[in-house]
Amino acid sequence: MQGVAGWRVTVLHEGRRAAVLDALVRSGAHFLRSDRPAEAATLTSLPGVDAEVSTPACDVAEALACVQEGATDLLFGDWDDEQIGRLRDALEVPLIERTAFPSSIALDAVRAELTGSTWTTYLRLVDGVGAARRRDEWAPGKDMPIPAPPGRMSAEWADTAWMTAVVSDPITGATSDVKRILGRSLDGNPPTRNEIETLFQARGGDVEAIAWTADRLRVEAVGETVTYIVNRNINYTNVCTYKCRFCAFSKGPRSLDLRGTPYLMSVEDVVRMASEAWDRGATEACLQGGIHPGFTGDFYLELVEEIKAVLPGIHIHGFTPLEVWQGAETLDISVRDYLKRLRDAGLGSLPGTAAEILDDRVRIHLCPDKITTAEWADVMMIAHELGFRSTATVMFGHIDDPAAWANHLEVVRTIQRRTGGFTEFVPLPFVHMGAPIYLQGNSRMGPTWDEVVLMHAVARIAFDGLIPNVQASWVKLGLDGACRLLDAGCNDLGGTLMGEAITRSAGASHGQEMTVGQFEDLIRSAGRVPSRRTTLYEMLPGLSALAGRSE
Structure with a gap:
C-alpha cells in the first residue's frame, strides 16, 4: 500500500x-x-x-x-431509520454516519490525496466535518421545506422517535464537553476559539442544546423584538476582474461561459434607483457590485456624492473592504485617507462582505486573488477608528470546515473587542446551484440545515456581550428557514432589498423583495414583536409611516 x-x-x-x-x-x-x-x-x-x-x-x-x-x-x-434510531438511543456515545472514508480526516488531507471524480464524489457525500451528509435534497437557495421537524432545530435523524419527540430542556441531554461550554456561556463566559470549533462539530442533540442556549442569550440581549430595514440593493455592475470561484454573479474575461449579460449602470441610473427606493420608504441604499476593470476610487466617490446631492437623508451602506482597498490603490493613497474621502462624500457605513471565510488556507482555494484576512481586518479596523460602523458576514458551506468557521468568528471577535464597530453578524449560507466552484466539482452543495443552525447559534454565543444582533438571511433560506432561526439566536431579518440579484444569480429561488407587511406578519407569526430599524439599529415607526413620501 x-x-x-x-x-x-x-x-x-x-x-x-x-x-x-x-x-x-x-x-x-x-x-x-x-x-x-x-x-x-x-x-x-x-x-x-x-x-x-x-x-x-x-x-x-x-x-x-x-x-x-x-x-x-x-x-x-x-x-432502516427506525433501527438506527433505536441504536442511537441505546448507545452511551454519539452515533455518527461516515462515508467510505473516516469522518475525522482534515479537508486539506483529502484534497491532497483525491483527484477528479473521486474528489467530487467525496464533496457531494460529506458535510463540513467530513461525516456523511444527510440524504435529502434541501440546500440553501432551494424553495423546499426545512428538513427539521416542528419542535426540533436539528434534522440529523429521520426516525419516528426523533421526529416526534418534544424536548423541553435540550441542554440536559448534551454531551459533556458541549454541556460544559454552554453552561459557562450562560454564566457570562463566552467560549474560547477552540471551544467554538467544538460547538461547530456538534450533531443531533448537541445542536438542539446549542440553539436553545443561543435563544436564551438572545432574550437577555435584545428581548422579543425582531428587526428589519426598508432598503434597496443596487448591484451597479456584474463585471469583475477578480477570480472568486464561488461567484455566479460576476461576468468578466475569465467567466464568459456563465449565464447572464455583462452590464454597468450609469451613475444616473444608480441615483434614479436610490430615489425610487426613497420614495417607497427606504432609509438605506446598499451599493454592491463587481470590481469593474475601469473603476478607480473616484467612481465610488462619485456614486456617493451624486446620491447624497439628490437624497441627503438616505443612508448609503456600501463598499466592502475589497472596494476600499482597490479604490485606495488606484488613487495611490492610503486606506485611511481614502476612507476619510468616502466619509466626507457622505458614505454612511460599510458592508462586511468580501470576508467570505476569514481563513487564508481556505481563501487560497475559494478567492485566491482577493484581499487576505489581515487586509480585510485592517480596512475594517481603520474604518471603525474613523467612526464608520459596519456589518460582519461569513459565507460558509463550500470548501470550509469547523476550524475555518472558528477562525472566522475569532477574527471578527478580535476586531470587535478592539473597536466595537460591528453592528450585526450576518451568516450567508453558500448557494451552490450556479456557483462555478460547485459546477466544476470542487465544493460541497452548501451547508446542511444543522450547519446553518449552528452558524447562527454559535455566533450568538461567541459574540455575547460584543455584537447584539444576528441576522437570518431570508434571501438564502426562504421565509420559513429565516423564521425558524429566530429560535436559534437570531433577532433580525435584514432588508426588503427591492431587487437583490447576487443570490438569484447563484441559483436561489427565493424572492428578490419583501414588503413591510410581509415582514411584520412573518415576525408576529413567530410570536415576536416587529420593529423597523435604520442601518445603525435605531428604531423607526412601522407600517403606517410608509404610505409613501418624497424628498
Missing part, C-alpha cells in the same frame, strides 16, 4: 496475528475489519497502532454487543 494514505486503507482481520499487526502498522490503516471485535481491540490498543475496529452488525442487539467488546465502527446492511 505504498503511496496510499492510511485513512484510505482497511486491513482485514484474517490469518496470523503477527501478519495482521504488521499490515496495520506498515500501512497506517484507519480500519481493522473484524467479526471478532474483542480480539481486534487488543491489536488496535497497542502502541503505534491508530486504527478503529470495524465490525458488521445485523441488528441493534448485535451492534451493542460489538461495541461492548471494543468495536468503534459499525457496518450496517439494510438497516
Whole structure:
C-alpha cells in the first residue's frame, strides 16, 4: 500500500496475528475489519497502532454487543431509520454516519490525496466535518421545506422517535464537553476559539442544546423584538476582474461561459434607483457590485456624492473592504485617507462582505486573488477608528470546515473587542446551484440545515456581550428557514432589498423583495414583536409611516 494514505486503507482481520499487526502498522490503516471485535481491540490498543475496529452488525442487539467488546465502527446492511434510531438511543456515545472514508480526516488531507471524480464524489457525500451528509435534497437557495421537524432545530435523524419527540430542556441531554461550554456561556463566559470549533462539530442533540442556549442569550440581549430595514440593493455592475470561484454573479474575461449579460449602470441610473427606493420608504441604499476593470476610487466617490446631492437623508451602506482597498490603490493613497474621502462624500457605513471565510488556507482555494484576512481586518479596523460602523458576514458551506468557521468568528471577535464597530453578524449560507466552484466539482452543495443552525447559534454565543444582533438571511433560506432561526439566536431579518440579484444569480429561488407587511406578519407569526430599524439599529415607526413620501 505504498503511496496510499492510511485513512484510505482497511486491513482485514484474517490469518496470523503477527501478519495482521504488521499490515496495520506498515500501512497506517484507519480500519481493522473484524467479526471478532474483542480480539481486534487488543491489536488496535497497542502502541503505534491508530486504527478503529470495524465490525458488521445485523441488528441493534448485535451492534451493542460489538461495541461492548471494543468495536468503534459499525457496518450496517439494510438497516432502516427506525433501527438506527433505536441504536442511537441505546448507545452511551454519539452515533455518527461516515462515508467510505473516516469522518475525522482534515479537508486539506483529502484534497491532497483525491483527484477528479473521486474528489467530487467525496464533496457531494460529506458535510463540513467530513461525516456523511444527510440524504435529502434541501440546500440553501432551494424553495423546499426545512428538513427539521416542528419542535426540533436539528434534522440529523429521520426516525419516528426523533421526529416526534418534544424536548423541553435540550441542554440536559448534551454531551459533556458541549454541556460544559454552554453552561459557562450562560454564566457570562463566552467560549474560547477552540471551544467554538467544538460547538461547530456538534450533531443531533448537541445542536438542539446549542440553539436553545443561543435563544436564551438572545432574550437577555435584545428581548422579543425582531428587526428589519426598508432598503434597496443596487448591484451597479456584474463585471469583475477578480477570480472568486464561488461567484455566479460576476461576468468578466475569465467567466464568459456563465449565464447572464455583462452590464454597468450609469451613475444616473444608480441615483434614479436610490430615489425610487426613497420614495417607497427606504432609509438605506446598499451599493454592491463587481470590481469593474475601469473603476478607480473616484467612481465610488462619485456614486456617493451624486446620491447624497439628490437624497441627503438616505443612508448609503456600501463598499466592502475589497472596494476600499482597490479604490485606495488606484488613487495611490492610503486606506485611511481614502476612507476619510468616502466619509466626507457622505458614505454612511460599510458592508462586511468580501470576508467570505476569514481563513487564508481556505481563501487560497475559494478567492485566491482577493484581499487576505489581515487586509480585510485592517480596512475594517481603520474604518471603525474613523467612526464608520459596519456589518460582519461569513459565507460558509463550500470548501470550509469547523476550524475555518472558528477562525472566522475569532477574527471578527478580535476586531470587535478592539473597536466595537460591528453592528450585526450576518451568516450567508453558500448557494451552490450556479456557483462555478460547485459546477466544476470542487465544493460541497452548501451547508446542511444543522450547519446553518449552528452558524447562527454559535455566533450568538461567541459574540455575547460584543455584537447584539444576528441576522437570518431570508434571501438564502426562504421565509420559513429565516423564521425558524429566530429560535436559534437570531433577532433580525435584514432588508426588503427591492431587487437583490447576487443570490438569484447563484441559483436561489427565493424572492428578490419583501414588503413591510410581509415582514411584520412573518415576525408576529413567530410570536415576536416587529420593529423597523435604520442601518445603525435605531428604531423607526412601522407600517403606517410608509404610505409613501418624497424628498
